[in-house]
Amino acid sequence: MEKTFNIILTGVGGQGIITLLQVLDEAALVEGYKVKSSELHGLSQRGGSVEAHVRFGSEIFSPMVSVGQADLILALESLEALRESVKAGKQTKFLVNDYFLPFLNAPSKEEVISKLKALKNELHLVPASQTCKDKLQKEVVCTIYLLGYASNKGLLPISKASLLQAIKNVVPEKYRELNINALNLGYVD
């Protein structure tokens, strides 16, 4: 891969974006890339919008993805996907968890989804939270499910073997099996 691969992760504080970021960073490293990522802690975490950036390739300077440069926007929540869409370029693909967390004065779920569908970008709207809740009884691993999905559908240039290795390297043993199950599930759907 000659060009740097740029990902913006978005969601709501508490959805597990940092763990997702750690697994993704590690997987890119296992795959043989140089990787840099940027995240925010503190005030921005308390149920507010959260955004993290990941870039991997042959040489990375800044961890931040410039406006219009994302290859993939991976959103854990649909309204946050829509919010992030202003930073998309023509090539940006969207992988969106079909999960809606309303708040005061927020537009309706239907409005958000229809606006997402109206975007000219490739969109994958996947019920990751629901699937993980139904099949694994844990919504929070929807992050890893989405990584599996992205890898399987060619939205992410990282192999399953690297993702598996990354989970083994990063996730505490207690939760390892659950995360591997979520990853496998992402390859099934």
Added chain:
Amino acid sequence: MKKILLGNEAVVRGALASGVAFVSGYPGCPSAEIGDEFARLASRAPRSLGEVGQIYVEWSVNEKTALEAAIGASFSGLKSLVNMKSFGINVCSDSLLPLAYTGTKAPMVIFIGDDPSCWSSAQSEQDSRGYAYLAKIPFIEPTNVQECYDFTKLGFEISEKFNVPVVLRVTTRVAHQRAEVDFDEERIMKQEVRGEFVPNKHQFSTMPPRTLEMKADLLKKLKKIESFAEKSKANLIVNKSTSSKIGVVASGAGYVNTLEALEIMGLNIPVLKLGFFYPLPKKKIIDFAKGKSKILVVEETDPYIEKAVKEILKDAQLKAIVYGKDVISEIGETNAEKVCVAISKITGKKFNVTKIKQLGLPRRIARLCEGCPYWNVLPVLKRIAPAGTIFGGDIGCNMMGALPPHDMYDYLFAMGAGLGISHGVKKSTSQKVISIMGDGTFFHSGIAPLINAVYNKSNPVVVILDNRITAMTGHQTNPGMGKTSMGQDTTELKIEDIVKACGVKNVKTIDNPNAPESMKELESTVKDFLDKEEVSVIIYKRICALLARRQQK
């Protein structure tokens, strides 16, 4: 070994590799992971201070006591690391300035986490580099995660060589960046921590006329450190071979954004990266500027380097035009696009800014967590306070009181400042004033304004939200918990006892486990206290919901 680390984790590794023995700090964003990681390492096998292979770690009650603890350690021969966020340096500055004069005995690195764009900082977009000039202390600034490791080691090296404290100034995008780091794990936890204080009044006491001698010594040291900086690899030039008439001088995140911008624009322009912010390598800057007609300075927020470069070039009679804040905003962090725009303005090379369309989506603002005990308090206060009541807020989780759905604070400043201001408002008006703060803030800087209010016959109603931990910054221990950061049992300081000892006569602690009952109690107490002629304090004691859930696991 090589591993992906967070910038702050790399600082921890760098300090360990340097043989750090004493770590103190006060949590904040973006610095808290440093103390947290050290606390985790130190509590893995809690032993008493003095045993071989153990690091002493503390969350101090504030940044001033943290620095002073490290000064004591340094004078006793222990290598120390002090960690805090931007505003922490304001709190500890009173002891920082004399420390520059006395110098350190054992090396000391002070980590300051600045937060351009105020991602997790309310009170100001502080550029702490200004303290370098004020305190005359070397400041070094890493640009990436590997440098977080390397520069921590460099900081200890400079401190050891010149007996000065060194500030490692890191910004959010570096501290909270992850990347692979090449680090040395061999020397971790192998040093002895028992120090010995060898009295040296001549060196450790600032007292005139000695103070002025110390100042002269410090100025001499700074000259030597400047020579060291001239030779240091921390300052380096990239794209040196090009004969471009244009050059960029950059620091911190501004440097990586410059490299990114040059790649985007397909330009090959030499860049001088400054790892040393203070003292600046003047000769290196002059050599770099020779033969150039234009110099762009890329630094985040305040134009310190820009002003210094202008002065240096003027003294050297070099004619290059220096650009900086005229082409990159002084507000907010830099990014590649902002640097592209700046370069475009200087070179005339076209750059199309990607327009961001506005969707008009409402902000998803941060809020109190589900089950947070503050939900029992803030709405009650807002509902029962008579119209016109003034509310003072403070730093910590209670800051959410400034946001919807509460929207109730009339002023919000710095740690402990809410009560200080409330007293002034109370003395100046006949309005009712309720001042709110958390337990962490009370211990940090809430006691002095309470004493001031009592002593000066003021009468605000103070509500202390005691959620049994310093929560906002990620759950750090405080003196109200009976536990040290290394997990040892210690004296549990009771807020009620302290408040009474400060002379407060109207004190009520509400810790009824039944939430609705506690809210009724709160309501009647506030009504009663609002009519008092002396200071009154309500302590609403209920554990942080996240902590409670964690304890159940």
